[in-house]
Amino acid sequence: MDSTRTFVKDVKRVIVKVGTAVVTRADGRLALGRLGALCEQIQELNSQGYEAILVTSGAVGVGRQRLRYRRLVNSSFADLQKPQVELDGKACAAVGQNGLMALYDTLFSQLDVTSAQLLVTDNDFRDPDFRKQLTETVKTLLSLKVIPIFNENDAVSTRRAPYEDSSGIFWDNDSLAALLALELKADLLVLLSDVEGLFSGPPSDPHSKLIHTYIKERHDGGITFGDKSRVGRGGMTAKVKAAVYAAHAGIPVVITSGYATDNIIKRRESSRRLQTLSRQDRSKILLDIADALEANEKLIRVENEADVAAAQQAGYEKSLISRLALKPGKISSLTSSIRVLANMEEPIGQVLKRTEIADGFILEKTSSPLGVLLVIFESRPDALVQIASLAIRSGNGLLLKGGKEARRSNLILHKVITAAIPENVGERLIGLVTSREEIPDLLKILLPEVPALESSLACTVEIVDDVHAAIDHIHQHGSAHTDSIIAEDSEVAEVFLRQVDSAAVFHNASTRFSDGARFGLGAEVGVSTSRIHARGPVGVEGLLTTRWIARGSGQVVDGDKAVIYTHKDLTLQA
Numbered sequence: 001m002d003s004t005r006t007f008v009k010d011v012k013r014v015i016v017k018v019g020t021a022v023v024t025r026a027d028g029r030l031a032l033g034r035l036g037a038l039c040e041q042i043q044e045l046n047s048q049g050y051e052a053i054l055v056t057s058g059a060v061g062v063g064r065q066r067l068r069y070r071r072l073v074n075s076s077f078a079d080l081q082k083p084q085v086e087l088d089g090k091a092c093a094a095v096g097q098n099g100l101m102a103l104y105d106t107l108f109s110q111l112d113v114t115s116a117q118l119l120v121t122d123n124d125f126r127d128p129d130f131r132k133q134l135t136e137t138v139k140t141l142l143s144l145k146v147i148p149i150f151n152e153n154d155a156v157s158t159r160r161a162p163y164e165d166s167s168g169i170f171w172d173n174d175s176l177a178a179l180l181a182l183e184l185k186a187d188l189l190v191l192l193s194d195v196e197g198l199f200s201g202p203p204s205d206p207h208s209k210l211i212h213t214y215i216k217e218r219h220d221g222g223i224t225f226g227d228k229s230r231v232g233r234g235g236m237t238a239k240v241k242a243a244v245y246a247a248h249a250g251i252p253v254v255i256t257s258g259y260a261t262d263n264i265i266k267r268r269e270s271s272r273r274l275q276t277l278s279r280q281d282r283s284k285i286l287l288d289i290a291d292a293l294e295a296n297e298k299l300i301r302v303e304n305e306a307d308v309a310a311a312q313q314a315g316y317e318k319s320l321i322s323r324l325a326l327k328p329g330k331i332s333s334l335t336s337s338i339r340v341l342a343n344m345e346e347p348i349g350q351v352l353k354r355t356e357i358a359d360g361f362i363l364e365k366t367s368s369p370l371g372v373l374l375v376i377f378e379s380r381p382d383a384l385v386q387i388a389s390l391a392i393r394s395g396n397g398l399l400l401k402g403g404k405e406a407r408r409s410n411l412i413l414h415k416v417i418t419a420a421i422p423e424n425v426g427e428r429l430i431g432l433v434t435s436r437e438e439i440p441d442l443l444k445i446l447l448p449e450v451p452a453l454e455s456s457l458a459c460t461v462e463i464v465d466d467v468h469a470a471i472d473h474i475h476q477h478g479s480a481h482t483d484s485i486i487a488e489d490s491e492v493a494e495v496f497l498r499q500v501d502s503a504a505v506f507h508n509a510s511t512r513f514s515d516g517a518r519f520g521l522g523a524e525v526g527v528s529t530s531r532i533h534a535r536g537p538v539g540v541e542g543l544l545t546t547r548w549i550a551r552g553s554g555q556v557v558d559g560d561k562a563v564i565y566t567h568k569d570l571t572l573q574a
Contacts, residue, residue, distance in 0.1 A: 192256060277425070
């Protein structure tokens, strides 16, 4: 065990703090996947004899989303045209806390664990009797294997924005967690964030390094903090202050990411955003990556040389060390290859086949990205660069797992590459798995049981702001099978056809045309691509699949009586 982590073996009582950015999604709704994974881990600690205490944020964020919806349904169209006043955070907390605790109760109940809610304010801790009673209550709950869940009682707190440490007690849930660690005599405090941990600078900066062990005398003043999360109150600055406060009392603190369960979903979302970019925009990303690699070559070589030295010291074979080393000229060779990819013909959306299904109804078979690739490769850092550039050129999201011998090289290459990806795509387009233990979790892709739709004629109508909101709704709730837009505006329709990530996308035509015989294929079969034989070398084309785009003029199936099929092959150029 790492000597700086030996405290773990003596831990009995653990406090886990989870922030709003971890508890909620970008749209304000609860992040069910992350919360479910968190509850499973706390249940595991509980079953192993640890005393687990949870400090949670998120009530204000959840309540704000609910109250916005309530205001929407209770407003007239005239009211909605007026400027909207920001909702009161106290009211949001009152509404959100109920839903937040209901979810925790449901999740823990599924794991045969009981949870308890404890809401506190900073003024409560001024009362010695309160502090004594709090300790007794928590002691009783823990003895019964109940999970105490703390949150600041924002609904009745007298604190107002801007939030600051005016009371000297606590001013956010990070400082509350640190205070509870002292009051309840915890052995370990874990602060879950929306980044991997504490960096020497903003995590988006390629020169920022993850700090393994924070030492105040060494690091104080030497860290540049970035912006706080989109919804949190204090950000990493607050976490470090809380950690130092607890550490001064002799309590070890770990700051780590609560986002690990989002890996596959985030790559998928970034892949969809990448697909919507123009050829020029995707090419520019690759050119920016090439420039960034050249600009950071010295830093990359330092990290790579450290990997090589460690491999030599460990006595690895010369052949492995040779593959591990980024020899002089290698970065230049890699960037030249990236620039070749950047200037190649656009691979996405290429028309492979055009068919006239009926008069005024044209079907196109087009090239499309696979989605998200999981690539496990040997200890060759240059492979990471090649795979990443191929994924970007082909519009795919990517999860990478390289050999442990190249860990430092892979980390710096990943950081340089993702820092060059624009915010509108997101650095999460490319994920890096750094340990073998993370692989099984990535492979547990469960297919939830859903009620069979059968032949129901029921129809759900959702009202959205625009075509982009409709596309987001389809990606979140749709089956990715067939979707259609009915619109007179051809520009809006083209946005829909281009951005909806489904196997078949139609304009002004019934989705019931999504059938092999109606497409003129003669017959059809669904093919699983979950296991295929090895093929290679694989370039951009090997990372693509196909989808169907149809443009009609109001055709419906109506038992195949409403349309006269022509199934005429057309030239690829419209």
